[in-house]
Structures are given as structure tokens and as C-alpha cells.
Amino acid sequence: MTTYIARRLVQTVVLLFLLSIILFALVNLAPGGPLSAYGQGRRLRPEQAEILKRQFGLDKPLPLQYVSWLIGNDWTKVDTNGDGVADASGSRLGILRGDFGFSYRTRKPVLDEIGQRFPNTIYLMSITMGLALLIAIPIGILSAVKQYSIFDFIATTFSFAGQAIPEFWLGLLLIIIFYVWLRNPFTGEPLLPPGQMSGSSPSLMDSISHLILPVLTGALGWVAWYSRFIRSSMLEILPLDYLRTARAKGASERMVVYKHALRNALIPIVTLVALDLPYIFTGAVLIETIFAWPGMGRLYYQAAVERDYPLLMAVLIIGAAFIILSNLLADVLYAMLDPRVRYSE
Amino acid sequence: MSKKFRTLALLTLTSVTILSLIGCQAAPSTTPAANPSDEKSITILIGEDPPSFNPMVADTGYDALVMELVLLGMTDIDPNGTVFPELAAELPTVDNGGVALDEAAGSMSVTWKMRQDVQWQDGQPVTADDVLFTWNAIQDPNTGSWIPGIDSIDSVEKVDQYTFKVNYSAIYPGYLTQFGGEQLAIWPAHYCDASQGFVAWDCGRKPLSDGPFVLQDWVEGDHMTFLKNDKYYVAGKPEIEKVTVQVEPDDAKRKILMEQGDADIDMWINVNTIHDLQNSEIAKVSLSPSDRFVMRLFMNEAEKGTTDAEATPHPILSDVRVRQAIRQAIDVDTINNEIFLGLGHPQWTEFFRPPYNKCDVSRPAYDPDAAKALLEEAGWIDTNNDGVRECHGCASAEEGYEMHMEFITYSEYGEPLELTQQLIAEMLGKVGIKLDLSVVEGSVLWAPADSGGIEQSGNFDIDIWDDGYAGVDPTDFINEAYSIEAADPGSGLWNLARWKNDEFNSLIEDSYTLDEASRQETFCKMAKILDEQVPEIMLFTVPNADAYSSRLEGVQSTVNDLVTWNIADWKIK
Numbered sequence: 001m002t003t004y005i006a007r008r009l010v011q012t013v014v015l016l017f018l019l020s021i022i023l024f025a026l027v028n029l030a031p032g033g034p035l036s037a038y039g040q041g042r043r044l045r046p047e048q049a050e051i052l053k054r055q056f057g058l059d060k061p062l063p064l065q066y067v068s069w070l071i072g073n074d075w076t077k078v079d080t081n082g083d084g085v086a087d088a089s090g091s092r093l094g095i096l097r098g099d100f101g102f103s104y105r106t107r108k109p110v111l112d113e114i115g116q117r118f119p120n121t122i123y124l125m126s127i128t129m130g131l132a133l134l135i136a137i138p139i140g141i142l143s144a145v146k147q148y149s150i151f152d153f154i155a156t157t158f159s160f161a162g163q164a165i166p167e168f169w170l171g172l173l174l175i176i177i178f179y180v181w182l183r184n185p186f187t188g189e190p191l192l193p194p195g196q197m198s199g200s201s202p203s204l205m206d207s208i209s210h211l212i213l214p215v216l217t218g219a220l221g222w223v224a225w226y227s228r229f230i231r232s233s234m235l236e237i238l239p240l241d242y243l244r245t246a247r248a249k250g251a252s253e254r255m256v257v258y259k260h261a262l263r264n265a266l267i268p269i270v271t272l273v274a275l276d277l278p279y280i281f282t283g284a285v286l287i288e289t290i291f292a293w294p295g296m297g298r299l300y301y302q303a304a305v306e307r308d309y310p311l312l313m314a315v316l317i318i319g320a321a322f323i324i325l326s327n328l329l330a331d332v333l334y335a336m337l338d339p340r341v342r343y344s345e
Numbered sequence: 346m347s348k349k350f351r352t353l354a355l356l357t358l359t360s361v362t363i364l365s366l367i368g369c370q371a372a373p374s375t376t377p378a379a380n381p382s383d384e385k386s387i388t389i390l391i392g393e394d395p396p397s398f399n400p401m402v403a404d405t406g407y408d409a410l411v412m413e414l415v416l417l418g419m420t421d422i423d424p425n426g427t428v429f430p431e432l433a434a435e436l437p438t439v440d441n442g443g444v445a446l447d448e449a450a451g452s453m454s455v456t457w458k459m460r461q462d463v464q465w466q467d468g469q470p471v472t473a474d475d476v477l478f479t480w481n482a483i484q485d486p487n488t489g490s491w492i493p494g495i496d497s498i499d500s501v502e503k504v505d506q507y508t509f510k511v512n513y514s515a516i517y518p519g520y521l522t523q524f525g526g527e528q529l530a531i532w533p534a535h536y537c538d539a540s541q542g543f544v545a546w547d548c549g550r551k552p553l554s555d556g557p558f559v560l561q562d563w564v565e566g567d568h569m570t571f572l573k574n575d576k577y578y579v580a581g582k583p584e585i586e587k588v589t590v591q592v593e594p595d596d597a598k599r600k601i602l603m604e605q606g607d608a609d610i611d612m613w614i615n616v617n618t619i620h621d622l623q624n625s626e627i628a629k630v631s632l633s634p635s636d637r638f639v640m641r642l643f644m645n646e647a648e649k650g651t652t653d654a655e656a657t658p659h660p661i662l663s664d665v666r667v668r669q670a671i672r673q674a675i676d677v678d679t680i681n682n683e684i685f686l687g688l689g690h691p692q693w694t695e696f697f698r699p700p701y702n703k704c705d706v707s708r709p710a711y712d713p714d715a716a717k718a719l720l721e722e723a724g725w726i727d728t729n730n731d732g733v734r735e736c737h738g739c740a741s742a743e744e745g746y747e748m749h750m751e752f753i754t755y756s757e758y759g760e761p762l763e764l765t766q767q768l769i770a771e772m773l774g775k776v777g778i779k780l781d782l783s784v785v786e787g788s789v790l791w792a793p794a795d796s797g798g799i800e801q802s803g804n805f806d807i808d809i810w811d812d813g814y815a816g817v818d819p820t821d822f823i824n825e826a827y828s829i830e831a832a833d834p835g836s837g838l839w840n841l842a843r844w845k846n847d848e849f850n851s852l853i854e855d856s857y858t859l860d861e862a863s864r865q866e867t868f869c870k871m872a873k874i875l876d877e878q879v880p881e882i883m884l885f886t887v888p889n890a891d892a893y894s895s896r897l898e899g900v901q902s903t904v905n906d907l908v909t910w911n912i913a914d915w916k917i918k
Contacts, residue, residue, distance in 0.1 A: 031797035032788030043812075043825070046837035048491035049793065055488070055544065081486035105403050106396040107545040116565050172597060180605060190605070194598065196567060196591070289594040294394075294566025298594060302393065307788060 005332060012324050016317065023316050024066050027309055034058070034104050034307040054082055056104055056309075057092075069101065069313065070094050095317070101310035105302075110314045113299065120197060121283040121295035128215045129280065132222035133273065137266075139223070140230025144238060144265075145257055155227060162224025171217045171290035178213060195291035214291040218284055222276075229272060233265040267337045274330035278322040282315075384917060385586040387609040387897065389909070390599045394566050394592050397549040400528045401483070401490040406907060409527045410612060411590060413909040414571050415554040416532070418525025419457060419476070421910060424634050424903035426699045426817040428521045432471060432531060432555075434458040434507075436521060439859060444520075446859065452499075452513055453859070455520050459507040463578045465533050466554045473509040476524065477501060478534035479543075488542020493821055494523055516857050518864070519818040526816055527906045531555075557583040557913035566592055583913040603628040603892050610900065611892040612908055616761060619890050620686050628892050632688075635699060636886030637904035638811035639692050640765065643881055644668055645805055647843045649751070652803040652834040654843040660742030661750060662806065662842075666723040668879040672709050673716035674776045675769055681885045684764045689885035694872045697886075700861075701819060704869035706876050716776045720748075727777050734777035750806035752780040753799065755787040758811070766809055780807070793837060800841050801834065811887050817905065820856050820864075823871065827880060828853050844880035 034056065035049050044052075053059045057068060059079075067073075073090025080088050093099035100110035143155045178192040192212055193199060199206050237243070238261055246256050283297030296315065303311040335341045395407035398415060402408065417431040430436055437443020437455050446453045463471040480501045483489045497517040502510050511520070524531070533555075537548035552560060557579075558571035571588040591608065593599045600618050602608040606627045611618070614630065622628045644662045646654040654663060661667055681689045694706045720726075724739030725748055733749060736742040754766045763784060770780040785799065790808065792798030799805050814822035825831050829845045831838035849871060856867045875881075891908040893900040898916040902908055 032786060032792040033796040035793065035796070043791075043839055045491060045493075045825075047496070049837065051486070051489065051491055054486075083486075102545070103396075105405075106550075107402060108550075120566075172595075175598065175601065180601060194601065195593070290598060292567070292591070292593045292595070292598070294564070294592070298566065 001332070001335065005328070008328050008331075012321070012328065015324060016321055019320050020070065020313075020317055021066065023320075024069065024313060025062070027312055027316075028062055028065070032307065034309060050082060054079065068092055068094065069310075071096055072099060095314075100314040103303075103311045104308045105306055105311070110310050113311055114296070114314060114318070117283075117294055117296050117299045118281070120293065121288075121297070122280055124211070124214060124287075124293055124295060125218070125280040125283060127211060128218040129222060129273070129276065131215055132219040132226060135219070136223045136226035137230055137269075139227040141234060141257065141262060141265075143227065143231040144234030147235065152231075155231075159224035159228050162220045165220065167217055167221065167284070167286040168290055170220060171213070171287060174213045174217060175290070195293065197293060214287050214293055217290070218287050226269065226272070230265060230269055233268055234261060237261050237265050267334065270333050270337060271330045274326055274333055277326040277329070278319060281322045282319050385584070386589065387585055387587075387894075387915075387917070388589045388591055388607070389610040389612065390591050390593045390602060390608045391612050392592070392594055392596075392599075395569075398552045398560075399530070399532075399544070399549040401492070402544045402549065404528070406613070410907040410909050411569065412530055413527075413556070413907055414558040414588060414590075414912060415552050415556040415560055415574075416530035417463065417471075417555050418530050419459075420522055420525035422522060422526060422817055422903075422905040423910075424901050424905060426635060426905060428817065430460075431525060432459050432463055433525075434460050444859065446516070451515060453516055453520075454513065455511045456504065457509055457511070457524070459509075460578065461507050463555055464576050465536070466559050466574055466576055467536070468576065469533070469535055470506075471531065471533075471555050472506045473503045474506075475531050475534045476509050477503055478537070478539070479524075479529075479532045482532065482537075482539055482543035482546075483529075485542060488544055490543055492523060492529060493816075494519055516859060518820050518857060518859060519816065522816050522818070527910075528815070558588055568592060577913065579913060584916050585912070588912070600892075603894065606894060609894040609897055610908060614890050614892050615759070616685050616688050616888065618892065619688055619888060622892055627895055629895050631891050631893055631900050631902040631908070633889040633902045633904045635904060636690055636692075636889060637698070637813040637815070638887050638889070639697075639813055640689070640762075640809065640811050640884045640887055641881050642671070642769075642884070643800070643805075643808050643810075643841045644671070644879075645803060645807070645842060646880070647803050649806055650802070650804050652843055654832070654845065658741045659806070660736070660739075660746055661725075661748055664723050664740045665878055666719050667725070668882070670716040670719040670723070670776065671773060671778070672879055672882045673712045673719065674778075675772050675882070675884065676711045677884050678711070680765050680768055684761050684768065685885070685887065688888040688890075691885045692883045693876070694883065695819065695823065695875060696868045696872045698817070698819070700817065701865055701868050703865055704872040706869075706872045709876075713772075713776050720776065720778075725777070732774070732777065733779045747779070748777060749779040750781070751783060753783050753785060753790065753805050753808040755790050755810055756784045757787050762809070762811075769809070794834060800839075801837070803834070803843070813886075813904075815905075819868070820853075823856070823868075824853050827871075827875070840880075842880040844878065846874060846878060849874050849878075 035044055035052055057065055060068070072092040072094030074093060076090055077086035077088060078090045079086050092101065102109055103113050106113065139155050143152045146152055175194045179190045179194040182191040183189065184191055193210050196210060198210055243256055243260055246260050281296060282300065283295040285297035285301045287293065288295040288297040300315045303315060391407050391410060393405065393407055395411050396403040396405060397408055398412050400409040400412055419431060419433045420428050420436065421431050422428050428436060435441065435458060437457055439446060444453060444455050459473060465471060483492060494517045497513045497515040499512040499514045504510055532548065533553045536553040537546050541547060554560065554574050557574055557577045559574045561570040561572050563569045569590040573583055573586045577583065593602065596615065596618065599611045600621065603611050603622070604625055604627060619630050622630050646659050646663045648657040648659050651657040677691045681687060681691060691708065693708050694704060696702060696704045720734060724737055725734040726737045727734045728737060733747050735748065736744055736746040752766060752770055754762050766782055770782055773780055789797065790799050792801065794801040800808065825838045827840055827844065827849060829850045830836055831840035832843045832845050852867050852871050856864055858864060889902055889904045891902040896918050898918060899911060899914045900908065901911065903910060
């Protein structure tokens, strides 16, 4: 297993390198660019465009821009004043030395931008995913055990609705219900805040109240998805011979379902959850937009719309790394949990 | 197996706990040190975080909105287009000796006298040193920026602590707003680190205030808090003690917050929100008294894919009669009333904004029959009765060439513009002009030619978008949009029709003067030529509006600045 993991990690590095070339080319070769998305006037004077090109390093050929992005340009001289003569050492270290450049929009280091948003996204998405699992697992089990019961029909209807309802619609609906319509009977204040991470008087209760609506909106789809998966996984396992044997040996139905069946049914779920882990990094654009949550999803969307290449590349590459590593984690967990799966050394 | 499961469960639980704890730590601290009562606090909603307090860095509008809270320029512009002094003690003019003209050399110098009672929040005075510091930072080729008319400035020199002089190599009519307006503030020399550069210095995000408010805290992507600046130079102002600028990316959500009375300003509302708030008791709408952005058609007079209207004339649009017919065939009032809810104002000349709105140019009539007749006269006749005209004796196309073109707009404006595009295509279809519609990203439409920009590479027939000039002086805008130099694709400017007119060009040269009467006369001559030649078709202005809560007094939306331009004068009822 150790050799397998080591081999996969080496493959990951190669894959990320190739991905970086493809992403860099795609991002830069798309028509338009950061200068044409610049400003409310939509008209950037050529003189101003020249200054910005130089400051952003866009005056260099694309391969050189990539090299500078990857390994920096402190080993060479650059033209800082636009006279065509390289007059000073470059200041970029490159992503291999932890320098992802600066955002075109804010001129702040990209990692500072990501560092500010990343914890907010982990906070929201981990709680959303955790809550979704807590609700989905019992629903999935009960739906399978009581297949075709009223509960199963309700759960099935709910899960279809959960997967079909768009997040932006659900989010606005929840805001209208819990912020506009329903009021605290004692204070007359809205029952729940419509967004932001906290109010003007931060406290534990305040933080929780700000979490409820975005978490509910985000969790609904996941609950629907996971519960269906658990239900079908359980339905595959419940008729198997080893469970009949367990019953024949006198094990209680509770023991059969929760000890023997559930453990095996959860194996594919663990894989599924591992594959969903990148969402904890990338966030959810719509939920963050509706609930004004300062997370990674909004940051990525803004970088894409405004062609903020360094920020966009950083989010894409780090996101790609998360996806690749989550896949590796899913494979490793699968092998750990299911003794039938063995990877060749 | 069971041991592995227990281990896995433990790991999962630990991870979720750690992640939650990280999340809890990430929750922003929001309470400022002072806690003014709600009666003296307001909340302003904006769609995105401002990149900084320096609009010269990214020009998003959000930066200018917060700049108005904390930083002053030499001058600013009111909603009626009148320039008023901020840091300046008075506006320099030829009459008061502030402007010295050298007619023979075609140059001028402007001497600015500054107020002596303005100080930064740390008690240091705002002086000419700060102006020179700002100017030097802008000029830095490596880390500086660009301001209109910068190439006309030879030097900026300090005369005394509160006086400085700007020497120009040309006559520059826009000098009054060059060191102010919605874009440029004067930055503190003793606080900002020049080595970090104008566009990247830390003080751009943690500004030292000389304006009505002081930045208290900024939780990025969430909100900013400002408290009243006790050292603001106008006694007794501002009345408001605390301003929270809250980031709310969703339009619908901002409207809900305004309707619930939980926010006081919603910046830049769209036509639907204007309409929806018309009967609200809690939220009101402020419309700018004058408009800036005109929805207009750009018609390529060079063949699609080329940029020289003389060498490769457009087979259809190079004939002025066709352009005039298109103008006659578009029912501007219907578009304005049906799509823009009657909130736009029909426009037919570039010179509609004060103070240069005194030209006598009659509004072209909507007359599809006259348009058809004009097209027939131009040699465009539908002989095969398929509803699309063909060239039969037209000026620039081969016999039988169909009157069939592409009509582009940009996606970011949203539904109203796309509906406008469809309606115009329908109207032109009725006179025999067939248009294929396409919608592209603005960043592709307006990009430089070497980045695949559609307009700059001439790769279009007709497109539509909203354009207009900042400030109150149209001279540079006219020059960049209609001069012969701007028709050269190498210039990177915006004479997108590639329209060339020698008489118009000499009028542009004449307009670079400080003689207001002469400028007005020149502009009216220009208006007449534009009306006859129709290089662009102007349709109507789009409304510039902000929503405000009914408890606020003094809010006035303006196209010349952001809604916070006069926040020091706002009162809470």
C-alpha cells in the first residue's frame, strides 16, 4: 500500500504539472483578457493598457509568462519602466517557491486573498456536509429497511425534490420565509438573519443563527443525494446470504441492519464523501452569493469574470490538487475498508 | 474491519471538529470600538468588495464609493455637472489669475491654492507636499498609473506649503478635475510608502483619512465599518456617526434588505428594482438629474474583419443613406417604454449633457416608410420578395448582395439589453434588413485586437452597448471616438466605425480651448455633422439610480460621481 501511495503521489506531481500548462494556456488564450474587463468606463487608454501590461507581466510572450509563474523571474532582469531595456531584477519567486503572484484586482498576494476566504469556506462546507451525512444516513437506512413504506415514499419524494430544487431559488425562498415573513414573537425581529457570517454582536448563538439558512440550503441537495445512495447500497446488501446466516444464528434485526449490513453499505459512501471533499475547498458560488458568505466560490467566480489570471490560476491549481488527492484518498479508504480490494505493489 | 471503522470514525470526527474550530476562528470580528446608536448609523449595500480605496487601481466603482468616505481630491463634480472645490481654496480660472495662458506657445499653467484647514486623521495638515507626492507616485513608470491629460503636463511644482503649480505643454480644458473627481484622491506623503508604488501601497487599503469618515475595520468580502472623522474640516459634519458598507452580491437580496428597512443605500439599482421600489414607503429611488451612458449602435463602415473604411468599405453600412435609414427604422420610444419602463431618456446627439447641451439638433423621427424609401434610393431593393433587400445599384456591394448582417451585444448587461437587441432586429427586419443576433462577453467585445477583441479587430457589422464619458468635459471622449487618428486601428482608440471626416477633425482641434463660448459653438458644429453622417446611432440614456431609505435626507444619485459624493451632508430624520 505504501508503494502504491508513493507511486500515486509521484503521478499527482506529474499530472499537476501537465494540468498547469493546459490551464495556463486555456486561461490566457481565451479571447479577451484582464485589460478588457477593466473598469466601469470599458475604455482603457492604450497608454494605460501599456502600463498595466508591464505591471502584470503580460508584455512577455506566453511561454515566458508561464515560466515566470512557475519558477519566478528573480533570476533575470525585467523592463520596469517601459523603455524596452531590462533594468532591474524580477521580483517573482514562482509557485514552486510558494509565490502565486498578486491579484490584478487588488494587487494583494494571491495567497493572502485565498487565505482570507479559505477558512470561511471550510467552516460553512464542513458543517454543511457533516449535517447532510447526519441526516442522510438514517433516512437512507430507514428507506431501505422499510422499502415501499410511506416513509420510503416520502423520503424518495423529498430526495427527488432536493436534487431538483435550484440552490438560488431555495436560498431566496428560505430568506423570504425566515427573514421576511416569520418574526420573533417577543422582539419583532426577523427569525433568522438573511446572510453574512455574523451580526453586529458576535456570539455563539449569533454565529449559529447566521449558519442555519446557508447550511440548510447547501445540505438539502447533499441529503437527497447521499440518502438515495445509502438506500440503494443497503438494498443491495440486505438480501445477501451472510445476513440470512446472521439472522439464522439468532442475531437481532437491529444487530443485522446496523452492525452487519450498514458497515458494508457505507463503504461506497465513504468513497463518495471522499470524492466530494474538494467542495470544502472550492465552496459553493450560489450559496455564498445569496447569503453574502465571503468564501472561495465567490472569489473564484469574481476572478473568472474579471480575468484575474493569477488568482484564477491559483484557485484552479489548488482545486485540481484537492481533487486529485481526494481521489487518492477515496482509493486508499476503499482498500482499507474492503478487504477484497488490493492494489498491486 | 471493525477496528478500521472505529479508527475511521474517530478520524472523521476529529477532522470535522478541527475544521469547525478553524471555521469558528474565521468568523469575522465585527464590532467596532465605538458603538453609536442605530439612529446615527447607516448601512450601504454594494455588490462586491472594493479592491482598495484607490479607484485608479481597478476602477470598479466600489473603490470610488468608499474613497468618497475617507479621501478628498482637489475638486469634485456635483450632479448638475458643476465642479466644486474640495481641497482647493478656489477653482483656478483665467479670470481669477489661477490659469495663465500662453496662446502663442499653445500652453498654459494652473496655480492651485489649497485650503489651510484640512488635516489628516492623525492631525498632520494636508499640504502641497501631499499633492506632489501623489503626482510623483502616479508618474512612476513601474508602479504608477495614468490620468486623463497626463501627457499634457510638463511638470508640477510646489510654490509654497499650500500652493502648487501645474505646467502644461498644451491647452487642456479638463484641468479642473484632473486632480480630483471620482477617480483621484490626494494621498498622505507622510503615511503612504512610496516604495510600494501608487497602485499597490498598503495605504490604499488602510487609508489615512482627511474625509468625513475614518475606516474602523474591513472584513473582506463581508463588510467595512467607518466612524465619523472628528477632524473633518467642515464644522458639525458629518451628522452620521457610523457607516457600515455591507457586501451583498445578490441583486434580489439587496432589494429585500432595502424593503425591510435593514439597509439605507443600495448602489446602482437596475430598472426592475427602480420600478419595484416606486411604491415603497421604506425605500426610495434617487435618479441622477443628468445621464451619462447612452445605449447606441456602432456600425462598422469597413468590411467585416477589416479596419479601413476607404480601402475595404462595408458593402452595406458604408453608405450614409443606409445608416440614416436604420436610424429612422428604430422606434426608440417603444424600446424605452417597453423594456426600460420609460426610465431612459431618448438621445440623438453627443452633446446632451450640461454644460454643453445647447445645440439645436432636431430629434430624428421614427418613420419606417421613409426608411424604406431611403433604402430603395440607396439601391437596396427586395426584388425576390423574401423580406430581405438585395443590392440593385447600391454603392459598395455586388449586384444581388443580401442586406444581411450580424448584430452583437454584450452579456453582462443582462436581459434588458438582449431584449433591446431583439426588438431592434425585429424593427429592422420590417424594413428588409436581416440581422443575425449574437451575445458575447464584454471582455471579448472590447478587448484589444491582439487579444481577439471583436470591435478593435473590425470583426463586426453592428453592435450595441451603453457608452458615455466620465466627468463634464466631452473633448477627450469626442477625440477618442470620432477623430481620424482614432480610426487608425493601431491607435487602440474607439472610432469603431472607422469614420473619417476632415472637417470634423479640425473642429476637434478647435475644441481644445478654454474659451467656453467658442467650445459650445464648435460642439454644435460637430453635432450637426454627426447628425448628418450618423457614424453612431444614439438611442436613449440608461437611468443611473441608487435606492435609499426614507429615513435619510440629502441622498442624490449622480452620473458624475458615486452616491456617497455628499455623504457628509446626509441627515437621518
